[in-house]
Amino acid sequence: MSFRIAIGVALPLIVASATSSVAQHDQPPSFALPLDCKFGETCFIQQYFDHDPSSGMKDYHGGAMTYDGHDGVDLRIPTMEAQQRGVSVLAAAPGVVTRVRDGIADVNVRAAGFASVKGHECGNGVLIEHESGWSTMYCHMAKRSVRVREGEHVDAGTPLGLVGLSGQTEFPHLHFGVAHNGTMVDPFAVGALDASSSAHSLWSNTAAAALVYHSPSVINFGFADKALSLGDVESGRAGEMPPTTESPVLVAFVRAIGLKAKDIQSFTLKGPDGQVIAQSEAPPLQSNMAERFMYVGKRKAGAEWLRGTYEAEFEIRREGSTALSRKFSFDLR
Numbered sequence: 276m277s278f279r280i281a282i283g284v285a286l287p288l289i290v291a292s293a294t295s296s297v298a299q300h301d302q303p304p305s306f307a308l309p310l311d312c313k314f315g316e317t318c319f320i321q322q323y324f325d326h327d328p329s330s331g332m333k334d335y336h337g338g339a340m341t342y343d344g345h346d347g348v349d350l351r352i353p354t355m356e357a358q359q360r361g362v363s364v365l366a367a368a369p370g371v372v373t374r375v376r377d378g379i380a381d382v383n384v385r386a387a388g389f390a391s392v393k394g395h396e397c398g399n400g401v402l403i404e405h406e407s408g409w410s411t412m413y414c415h416m417a418k419r420s421v422r423v424r425e426g427e428h429v430d431a432g433t434p435l436g437l438v439g440l441s442g443q444t445e446f447p448h449l450h451f452g453v454a455h456n457g458t459m460v461d462p463f464a465v466g467a468l469d470a471s472s473s474a475h476s477l478w479s480n481t482a483a484a485a486l487v488y489h490s491p492s493v494i495n496f497g498f499a500d501k502a503l504s505l506g507d508v509e510s511g512r513a514g515e516m517p518p519t520t521e522s523p524v525l526v527a528f529v530r531a532i533g534l535k536a537k538d539i540q541s542f543t544l545k546g547p548d549g550q551v552i553a554q555s556e557a558p559p560l561q562s563n564m565a566e567r568f569m570y571v572g573k574r575k576a577g578a579e580w581l582r583g584t585y586e587a588e589f590e591i592r593r594e595g596s597t598a599l600s601r602k603f604s605f606d607l608r
Contacts, residue, residue, distance in 0.1 A: 304368035304405050305479040306462055307431045309413065309451050310350050310438065311363040314485045318362065319494050321448060321532055321565065322349040324461035332563075335464035335474070338490045339563040340533045346459040347412070347452035353494045353530075356511025358417070358438055358447035366403060366433040367411050367451070374402035377421040381440040389443065397450070398442020401435050408457075414450035415442050446509070453477065463488075490533035491591055491599050494566075498585065498605040499526045505568045518607060520579040526572030527553075527587035529601065534564040539592045542571045547583025547607075582607055 312318035323334035325345040334341045352362050379398045384391070392398070397414035399421055404410050417439030423429060440447050453462045463486075464474040476483055495508050500522035507513045508530055518525045527544045534540075537559045544553040553571040560567075569589070584606050591599040 302407060303409050303455065303465070303477050306367040306411070306453075306477050306482060307365070307479055308482045308485060309365050309367045309411075310449055311365055311434075312352065315489065315492070317357065318350055318352050319492055319532065320348060320486065320489075321351040321446070323463065324348060326461065326464070335461055336488045336490070338533070339535050340490050347450050348462065349448050349450055351446055351448035351494075352438055354511035355440070355447060355509060358440065362438040364413050364416055364435045364438060364449055366429040366431055366435055368405050369428070369430050370403040370405040370411070372401060372423045372425055372427045372429060373404045374400070375421055375423060375425050376400050377419060379418060379441040381418050383440060383445050384443050385445055392443045396443040398444065399436065399439060400442075403429065408455055410454045412450075412452035412454070414452070415439055415444045415448060417441065491531050491538070492533055493529055493531050493589065493599065493601045495528070495530040496587075496589070496601060496603050497528060498587070499528060500524060502526060502572065503528050503570055505530070508568060518580065518605065520582060520607060522575065522580065524572055524574050525580060525585065526570050527585070528568070528570035529587075529589045530566060530568045531589070531591065531599065532566045534560055534567055534591065535593060536560050536562050537593070538598065540567065540569060541590045541592070542569055543588045544571050544573070545586045547581050547585065580607055
């Protein structure tokens with residue numbers, strides 16, 4: 276397979292520039308959701324298309340949920356455990372499969388090294404050609420999961436494979452790219468950089484409702500019986516460590532995405548009697564952050580933990596207002 280697709284790397288066979296307007300006679304397809312999941316609950320948008328032509332970065336909403344040169348949309352799932360259970364990648368519109376690649380290992384590129392994915396940054400992927408010069412790309416699928424072949428016609432919603440960790444990626448996700456006549460475009464805001472046209476979305480009404488912009492968001496949260504690492508959360512092991520009355524430590528944890536410079540994070544844990552038993556506030560962030568992991572907890576002081584409902588509240592304050600507040604609880608019996 277010769278085509279190359281990558282995070283922030285163009286597709287040489289079809290890509291000429293970063294974005295463009297769309298002529299009226301080149302009416303695009305209406306794109307359905309490319310993942311079989313529930314956005315905001317079991318999957319999330321980690322990064323959007325970069326609309327800043329300089330060395331800076333700006334997503335279509337004017338936020339920082341992207342990075343310099345990112346030419347697609349990253350739709351992630353929250354843990355490797357969820358990836359191993361299997362999340363289907365779906366064709367976003369009818370078309371013909373023109374490129375397929377499979378057989379690339381599912382390995383975090385930080386562990387394997389960037390040289391190991393040179394020439395196949397997209398990992399396991401599929402390229403679909405649609406009418407009027409439109410095409411869609413699906414990257415980082417799981418090894419040996421691709422279910423379509425070159426020349427095959429697919430309908431919107433046809434399963435293409437499973438979300439994986441192949442190619443140039445550090446977390447399980449689908450890199451979804453859209454091109455028109457050889458030019459990468461943002462499915463959320465085609466024409467946003469063209470003064471002669473107004474930006475418009477390529478998503479169907481159903482997909483657009485599911486993909487409402489969120490920044491920041493919480494993708495993992497819960498309680499555990501020990502201090503955690505980000506690796507525990509990424510693997511899904513954190514959910515296997517619920518506190519008991521005998522646990523030496525009781526911890527609440529959270530992982531958030533889409534944070535901006537100067538955001539302030541605070542985390543509070545209350546016991547069944549409503550009293551604060553642990554609290555933490557991080558200093559303002561020095562730069563934009565794709566994700567942040569935080570936990571608060573306390574060591575057991577008595578013979579056992581008080582039985583009842585423990586409540587945690589995580590908050591992000593941005594420019595003097597609450598940008599995100601997430602409360603969650605755990606019943607200790």
